[in-house]
Amino acid sequence: MKRILKTNEFYITIVLVLLIFYIGSQNSTFFSINNWFDLIRSGIVPGIFVIGTLLVLISGGIDVSFPAIAAFSMYTTTSIITSLDFDVPVIFAFVIGALIGLFLGFINSIFIAFLKLPTLIVTLGTASIYSGFLLTFIDDGQITRLPEAMTNLSKTRIFEITTDYGTIGIPVVFLITVAIAVLGWFLLKYTMIGRSIYALGGDEVSAERMGISSVKIKVFVYCFVGTLAGIAGVIHTIMTRNSNASDLLGGELLIIAAVVLGGARITGGHGTIYGSLIALLLILIIQNSLILLGIPSYWQRFVIGALILIGTGLSAIQVKRSLEKRNPIMTE
Amino acid sequence: MEPLIEMKEISKNFGGVKALENVNLTIYPGEVHCLAGENGCGKSTLIKVLSGVHTPDHGEIFINKKRYKRLHTQESIQEGIQVIYQDFSVFPNLTVKENLAMGYEMSNNKKLVNWKLFEKIAKQALETIDVDIDINEKVENLSVADKQLIAIARSLLFNARLIVMDEPTTALTDKEVQSLFNVISNLKRKGISILFVSHKLEEIFTIAERATILRNGKNVTEQLISELDTNQLIYHMTGREIKETTYESEFNENQKPLLKLKNFGLKYMFADVNLEIYPGDIVGVTGTLGSGRTELAEAIFGIAASDSGTMEINGEEAKIKNPRQAVKRKIVYVPEDRLTKGLILEQSIERNIIISTVENLLKKFRLISDNKVKNSVDYWIKNLGIVAKFPKRNVSVLSGGNQQKVVLSKWLASEPDILILNSPTVGVDIGSKEEIHEVIKEQARKGMGVILISDDIPELKQNCNKIVTMDKGKVISIDHISEYAMSR
Numbered sequence: 001m002k003r004i005l006k007t008n009e010f011y012i013t014i015v016l017v018l019l020i021f022y023i024g025s026q027n028s029t030f031f032s033i034n035n036w037f038d039l040i041r042s043g044i045v046p047g048i049f050v051i052g053t054l055l056v057l058i059s060g061g062i063d064v065s066f067p068a069i070a071a072f073s074m075y076t077t078t079s080i081i082t083s084l085d086f087d088v089p090v091i092f093a094f095v096i097g098a099l100i101g102l103f104l105g106f107i108n109s110i111f112i113a114f115l116k117l118p119t120l121i122v123t124l125g126t127a128s129i130y131s132g133f134l135l136t137f138i139d140d141g142q143i144t145r146l147p148e149a150m151t152n153l154s155k156t157r158i159f160e161i162t163t164d165y166g167t168i169g170i171p172v173v174f175l176i177t178v179a180i181a182v183l184g185w186f187l188l189k190y191t192m193i194g195r196s197i198y199a200l201g202g203d204e205v206s207a208e209r210m211g212i213s214s215v216k217i218k219v220f221v222y223c224f225v226g227t228l229a230g231i232a233g234v235i236h237t238i239m240t241r242n243s244n245a246s247d248l249l250g251g252e253l254l255i256i257a258a259v260v261l262g263g264a265r266i267t268g269g270h271g272t273i274y275g276s277l278i279a280l281l282l283i284l285i286i287q288n289s290l291i292l293l294g295i296p297s298y299w300q301r302f303v304i305g306a307l308i309l310i311g312t313g314l315s316a317i318q319v320k321r322s323l324e325k326r327n328p329i330m331t332e
Numbered sequence: 333m334e335p336l337i338e339m340k341e342i343s344k345n346f347g348g349v350k351a352l353e354n355v356n357l358t359i360y361p362g363e364v365h366c367l368a369g370e371n372g373c374g375k376s377t378l379i380k381v382l383s384g385v386h387t388p389d390h391g392e393i394f395i396n397k398k399r400y401k402r403l404h405t406q407e408s409i410q411e412g413i414q415v416i417y418q419d420f421s422v423f424p425n426l427t428v429k430e431n432l433a434m435g436y437e438m439s440n441n442k443k444l445v446n447w448k449l450f451e452k453i454a455k456q457a458l459e460t461i462d463v464d465i466d467i468n469e470k471v472e473n474l475s476v477a478d479k480q481l482i483a484i485a486r487s488l489l490f491n492a493r494l495i496v497m498d499e500p501t502t503a504l505t506d507k508e509v510q511s512l513f514n515v516i517s518n519l520k521r522k523g524i525s526i527l528f529v530s531h532k533l534e535e536i537f538t539i540a541e542r543a544t545i546l547r548n549g550k551n552v553t554e555q556l557i558s559e560l561d562t563n564q565l566i567y568h569m570t571g572r573e574i575k576e577t578t579y580e581s582e583f584n585e586n587q588k589p590l591l592k593l594k595n596f597g598l599k600y601m602f603a604d605v606n607l608e609i610y611p612g613d614i615v616g617v618t619g620t621l622g623s624g625r626t627e628l629a630e631a632i633f634g635i636a637a638s639d640s641g642t643m644e645i646n647g648e649e650a651k652i653k654n655p656r657q658a659v660k661r662k663i664v665y666v667p668e669d670r671l672t673k674g675l676i677l678e679q680s681i682e683r684n685i686i687i688s689t690v691e692n693l694l695k696k697f698r699l700i701s702d703n704k705v706k707n708s709v710d711y712w713i714k715n716l717g718i719v720a721k722f723p724k725r726n727v728s729v730l731s732g733g734n735q736q737k738v739v740l741s742k743w744l745a746s747e748p749d750i751l752i753l754n755s756p757t758v759g760v761d762i763g764s765k766e767e768i769h770e771v772i773k774e775q776a777r778k779g780m781g782v783i784l785i786s787d788d789i790p791e792l793k794q795n796c797n798k799i800v801t802m803d804k805g806k807v808i809s810i811d812h813i814s815e816y817a818m819s820r
Binding site: 189190191192193194195196198199201202203205206207209210211212268269270 | 417419421422423424425426430434435437438439442443444445
């Protein structure tokens with residue numbers, strides 16, 4: 001129990017619950033099905049990003065190239081399928097997107113795992129290369145007519161209700177995010193490779209001595225993140241029914257912020273799926289719902305920034321306190 | 333009895349430098365064998381050959397009569413050889429149970445984690461060395477001694493027949509060393525051999541049965557400890573005799589004190605310290621880790637300023653709130669952990685030496701004068717006997733003893749009145765240790781006041797004219813050296 005009290009996850013959960021009740025008490029539309037469906041919809045793509053970013057942070061690295069990878073695979077996938085003369089099932093879109101993401105992630109890992117370059121520098125570089133390459137070789141920058149299979153999927157919902165404003169529902173692609181979250185959770189908690197990622201982030205030299213190949217783990221992590229980004233890109237396109245090459249770019253900081261707020265440390269070795277997702281939800285609520293309180297939307301960024309400082313600051317202060325408690329020599 | 337391990341005529345070169353030359357090492361089952369020698373004598377290289385990290389250029393290794401030309405890391409582990417490194421190779425961010433069980437499960441080629449099994453393995457591992465540590469605690473919250481126990485317990489999971497401990501007592505308190513020795517005796521009773529790598533004489537005599545001593549990459553001798561005395565051991569390790577000396581201040585007692593502490597205290601850390609330091613004094617401060625001795629030193633230097641009592645410097649009352657003020661008042665402090673606190677590891681030897689005096693080495697337009705820098709650096713390298721052919725190389729390439737000399741020269745260059753040294757010879761071999769002691773005494777003879785904090789009682793007896801003993805934040809005795817020798 002004491003251990004739970006020390007975690008970021010615990011504080012974030014409390015802040016989230018308080019925020020939900022506060023906003024709800026001020027404006028009852030917050031609790032409407034409409035609002036919550038909106039929240040879930042807006043979390044589908046970031047939810048996948050958050051899980052990839054979490055893995056990278058645990059391993060002790062950082063990746064800012066995933067939005068570029070997502071944009072690249074989404075646009076390329078859509079153009080490939082559009083250019084085909086025959087109809088393909090929608091699953092192909094995901095497979096192609098995932099493969100492109102995997103490939104781009106692998107390029108990242110060549111620099112990071114084999115050449116051992118700093119992860120921030122590498123991914124800053126490749127992010128620019130991926131998006132630069134894409135924007136150079138496309139004509140008008142967007143595909144507005146999606147292939148039929150993709151459009152159909154965008155209309156499929158798992159849950160639907162009719163309200164005064166029309167029919168609303170949760171898109172079926174939400175299940176993919178759920179599946180990826182479960183997969184991530186299982187990977188991190190119950191597989192040796194997942195625990196190796198934690199070990200690597202904790203102490204790379206010790207990990208090597210124990211027989212963990214840091215090259216293999218890093219290749220796995222960056223390929224995994226690339227694949228997730230590829231899939232997220234395809235989902236984004238399906239949900240917006242539009243493939244815009246400059247979409248998604250610039251979203252990396254918010255995602256990294258969510259993961260850090262959820263308890264991951266930039267220095268590696270820490271972080272959980274639960275914490276990251278709950279922190280993402282908190283950020284989404286602030287983005288979507290501060291407006292319900294009558295707070296101008298440009299305050300969102302301010303509030304999110306403040307939350308990150310307070311959230312990470314709190315845990316830092318706690319660590320410092322517990323150290324002080326352990327150290328005193330005399331007790332009076 | 334048949335030997336467990338025989339290393340015969342092992343040689344290893346690193347780019348023309350002979351690290352090992354025809355070295356032999358024989359270890360019998362269930363013995364505590366000491367591998368002794370100064371830093372750079374080839375101890376670590378020999379261990380790395382045994383653990384499979386280095387391939388020997390020449391020689392052979394027999395393990396239970398099985399002959400190896402070279403060992404691979406995995407073979408070494410399979411033959412039951414386990415190395416406990418100085419940093420213990422633990423994962424601070426993971427729990428105790430995971431630290432214990434993960435490597436074991438990995439060597440069984442498990443792909444999935446069975447947390448119940450992890451718990452079982454961890455409990456068993458801790459039982460074999462008879463210690464009680466909460467297996468759900470994160471390792472970063474444990475003491476150094478507990479981390480070491482985790483590393484030992486973990487190595488036993490691999491059916492270890494030989495555990496190599498590389499300078500295992502460096503970061504332990506006296507009490508913890510004692511319990512480590514108990515663990516070692518326990519392992520011995522189970523028939524497990526220990527290769528104890530150390531250069532601390534007291535420990536070697538307490539725990540080891542036989543010793544192999546290396547010097548400059550060659551065997552010097554292999555003997556039963558019972559046949560050796562301290563002087564012989566020192567002679568074998570250093571190749572020269574080191575005299576037992578004592579230090580007496582040559583200044584008369586009517587001097588003004590350089591530093592006077594009156595009821596000096598810091599909440600929760602130490603209280604009511606009354607101490608006077610005169611020119612020529614070398615005041616030894618001892619007491620276990622957690623006696624408040626480091627905190628006292630840091631308070632004098634202003635790292636964590638004191639909050640009660642007064643401090644007088646040269647008869648004037650002074651408040652020191654941060655290290656900059658201390659340095660201005662000519663008080664300097666050489667911290668315990670020279671690697672993280674005393675040196676800028678990524679910078680050159682030269683820059684580390686001049687860092688505290690760079691203001692005096694300027695020319696026109698306040699630019700740094702290369703000539704002045706070179707003169708100053710040459711002077712200190714010569715004066716302190718720093719073995720550094722290329723002062724422009726990173727300070728991290730130097731051995732422990734030479735690094736410590738760089739830290740010393742950095743502060744001596746600023747010509748302080750009071751020099752506070754915290755465990756200056758930890759991890760320093762006997763030869764350099766003696767040189768460092770000589771430097772300290774020479775400075776004191778010139779009128780500096782020195783505070784020397786150390787665990788090493790013989791070191792204090794040989795170098796100090798006063799010894800302060802602290803316990804639980806209080807000074808329990810201040811003895812003149814002659815009285816101190818009597819009272820022990």
